[in-house]
Amino acid sequence: MEKLVIIPTYNEKDNIRNIIDAVFALQQNFHVLIVDDGSPDGTGNIVRNMQQSHSGELFLVERSGKQGLGTAYIFGFKWALEKGYQYIFEMDADFSHNPADLVRLYDACAKEGGDVSVGSRYVKGGKTENWPWDRAILSYGASIYVRLVTWIRVKDATAGFVCYKRQVLEAINLDAIRFVGYAFQIEMKFTAWKLGFKIKEVPITFKDRKEGYSKMSKGIIKEGILGVLKIQWESLFRKYERRVRNSE
C-alpha cells in the first residue's frame, strides 16, 4: 500500500473505464480512489461494477452533488493518510494527463529528491496539445500571473497532475485549504512551497480531452484571480505579524 492515485470525477462516463484500466495496465501497484460527486451520468455505477474485478485496489467515494474539485481532493488526501499511503497522486479522469507519466512523477519524488512533483506544461520539454487557443492563453497567462503575484518558483502552478509525499500532506493543514476550483491547485503548491518542501517539475504533454466536457467556469476563473491575491496578502501579513511579535 504505497501509491494512491486520486481521480475526482463529475460526469466522466465516457472516460472512467479507460482511465482506470490505463492506470492498472502500468503494473506498478498503483491503487486508485475515485471521488465522484453523484454524477448524473452514472460514472459512479461504472466504477462500482469495475470494483468487482479490482478488489483491494480500486476504491470509490460517492458524495452528494457537485462540490468542487478542491474539496474532492481534500477528502481524498485525508482518506489516503488514514489508510497509510506514502505517495499520493492527483490526476484528471479525461486523459489530459497521460497515466504513463505517473511513473515519472513517482520517480521524481521517490528517487530524485522531490517532496512534491508536478506534471508541468511550462518547463522545457512540456507542452499542451489540441487546446483551444483561448484556453491555452488563459492557462499560460494564469501561470505567469501566479508567479508574478506570489513569487512561487513553480512554472505550472495551476497543474492538476501532481505527486505528494505523505509528509507534505501531513504538514499541511488540509482544513485550512479553502479554494474549491482550480485555485485549489495553486493554494496547495503555494502552501507546500512556503513550508519549505521541494517541488520538482516534470515536463509533460497535456492533451485536450476527447470525451466529455470541461467544468471550467467564470466562477472558477474569478476564484483564481482573487484567490491568488488573497493567499499572497495573507502570507505577507502573517510574516509581518511574526516580525512585530519577535521585536516586542
Ligand SMILES: Nc1nc2c(ncn2[C@@H]2O[C@H](COP(=O)(O)OP(=O)(O)O[C@H]3O[C@H](CO)[C@@H](O)[C@H](O)[C@@H]3O)[C@@H](O)[C@H]2O)c(=O)[nH]1
Ligand atoms: N468530484 C468532482 N470532480 C470534479 C469536479 N469538477 C471537475 N471535476 C473533475 O476534475 C477533473 C478536471 O476537471 P476538468 O473540468 O476536466 O478540468 P479542465 O478544465 O480540463 O482543467 C485542467 O486544467 C486546469 C487548469 O490548468 C487544472 O487546474 C485542472 O486540474 C485540469 O488539469 C476531471 O476528472 C473532472 O471530472 C467536481 O466538482 N467534483
